[in-house]
Amino acid sequence: MDWAEKYRPRHLSELVGNRESLRQMSEWARQWTTETPPLIIYGKPGIGKTSSAWALANDMNWEVVELNASDQRTKGVIEKIAGGSASTGSLSGAFRKLIILDEADNLQGNADRGGARAIAEVIRQAKQPLILIANDLYGLDGTIRNLCTKIQFKALPAKSLVPRLREICSMEGITCALPALNDIAEQASGDIRSAVTMLYASAIGKDKVGEDDVSISSKDSRSTIFDLVAATLGYRQVTSLQDLNMTVDETPDTVLQWIEGNLGVLPDTKKNAAAYQALSRADMYLGYTYKTQYYTLWRYANILMLYGVHDVMKGRPSGYAKIMPPTRWRQMSTAKRQKLMREHLLSQLGISMHMSSASVRNIYLCPVSLLARQFPQSFVKDYSFDADQLNILIHDPDLAKSIVKSIDEEKKSLEKELKKKKKEEEALAKKNRTLKKTEPDIKVQLSSCNETDSALVMIDDNEKESETNVNKDKKSSQSTLFNF
Ligand SMILES: Nc1ncnc2c1ncn2[C@@H]1O[C@H](COP(=O)(O)OP(=O)(O)OP(=O)(O)O)[C@@H](O)[C@H]1O
Numbered sequence: 001m002d003w004a005e006k007y008r009p010r011h012l013s014e015l016v017g018n019r020e021s022l023r024q025m026s027e028w029a030r031q032w033t034t035e036t037p038p039l040i041i042y043g044k045p046g047i048g049k050t051s052s053a054w055a056l057a058n059d060m061n062w063e064v065v066e067l068n069a070s071d072q073r074t075k076g077v078i079e080k081i082a083g084g085s086a087s088t089g090s091l092s093g094a095f096r097k098l099i100i101l102d103e104a105d106n107l108q109g110n111a112d113r114g115g116a117r118a119i120a121e122v123i124r125q126a127k128q129p130l131i132l133i134a135n136d137l138y139g140l141d142g143t144i145r146n147l148c149t150k151i152q153f154k155a156l157p158a159k160s161l162v163p164r165l166r167e168i169c170s171m172e173g174i175t176c177a178l179p180a181l182n183d184i185a186e187q188a189s190g191d192i193r194s195a196v197t198m199l200y201a202s203a204i205g206k207d208k209v210g211e212d213d214v215s216i217s218s219k220d221s222r223s224t225i226f227d228l229v230a231a232t233l234g235y236r237q238v239t240s241l242q243d244l245n246m247t248v249d250e251t252p253d254t255v256l257q258w259i260e261g262n263l264g265v266l267p268d269t270k271k272n273a274a275a276y277q278a279l280s281r282a283d284m285y286l287g288y289t290y291k292t293q294y295y296t297l298w299r300y301a302n303i304l305m306l307y308g309v310h311d312v313m314k315g316r317p318s319g320y321a322k323i324m325p326p327t328r329w330r331q332m333s334t335a336k337r338q339k340l341m342r343e344h345l346l347s348q349l350g351i352s353m354h355m356s357s358a359s360v361r362n363i364y365l366c367p368v369s370l371l372a373r374q375f376p377q378s379f380v381k382d383y384s385f386d387a388d389q390l391n392i393l394i395h396d397p398d399l400a401k402s403i404v405k406s407i408d409e410e411k412k413s414l415e416k417e418l419k420k421k422k423k424e425e426e427a428l429a430k431k432n433r434t435l436k437k438t439e440p441d442i443k444v445q446l447s448s449c450n451e452t453d454s455a456l457v458m459i460d461d462n463e464k465e466s467e468t469n470v471n472k473d474k475k476s477s478q479s480t481l482f483n484f
Pocket of ligand 1: 003004005006007008009014015016017044045046047048049050051052135164192193194196
């Protein structure tokens, strides 16, 4: 068994980091009733989302049913598992059954004809605790997203990974040099699964793991790109930048973005300009390459970006460099998320207005925004918008947040009331049923009453008869004038 699986945390207390998120999960589970909204746990891969859901179930002594993207996750299937009784009464003695919908951002992919809204309805009615797990919160359908309580899991800083790696080493009975552990933790970029797997790969067949074992075993592109960028910027001395570049498993345009992202602002403006000029020339060669499909030109791009920038940086004292992935990528991923959100909103509006998303965007977005500003509550209710989506239309994040919050609260209290009413109705129906059950006894009693009544009547009649007889007798026994 690989170590990532072998050392999967079994209890919440064994998980590293994200303490506040774990506390919220535990609180949710302890206070769970059929009225509690399901959870969405979201965040980067390999940081403990799935493990925490399993660990929670273990801590609560709940059974687990996990539905992955490969399973058929139709409305019918989820309904079958999540519906039914609120307690399992299972053979294992578990009181509840935690349903885990992993990769929930892919839920609609294989949904049945009812689609996401139907699944949302099933989730709303679920009689068992339910946790949805996703990498991208906005990959989830809006209706489903708005139904759930959201908990974010964040990637962990390298320093919090090292103790966990050390713990695994001691459990495996191996020694690992601290710089090697630091190296692994740095390279993992907050992904614990990747850190544990790297440690496993470095330690195969060894009792001791040194720094060299890590760099040899980790053919991870990020480790060499860090080296390459550090060497290009003059923080590290290497014999040949070109040779080092050959070992990097990245295309030249990615390397260029890494160098540009870590260039920073140099105090000497002339040097700054020269570095950017080298990058710009390299970029031109990349353009020629893609235009002509003549990949020999890559070499020119590489030489220009590596040696061009290195030449400017000459004389920098070597030492520690904090090399980071280009901020442009982070901005791009935020922009991508916003784009996804916008597209989803336009398609929702388009469906209700019977037109394409493009028409809504190009022609009607302005009047729709004005309407949304006038009637924000109706928009949120009709389209199940969350605060971010409403904000796209009304451009007022605080107002959007407060409107969505108040509607959520209203919805919750309404649902509570409905459930209360339903419970009352159920109780009344139950009472009626028990009354009906006891009715035949009453009938029996009544019929037996009738029988006694008739018996009494009979007795009465008999008595009357006997009375008349007696009377007759009396009469007959009485002496009359005729007897004499
Ligand atoms: N917080 C953590 N503490 C300890 N180990 C962890 C933690 N997070 C992840 N791991 C290790 O990584 C492995 C994978 O974790 P898990 O499946 O929970 O990640 P995930 O966030 O759900 O990833 P994905 O989104 O890819 O499913 C675990 O088996 C465990 O070995």
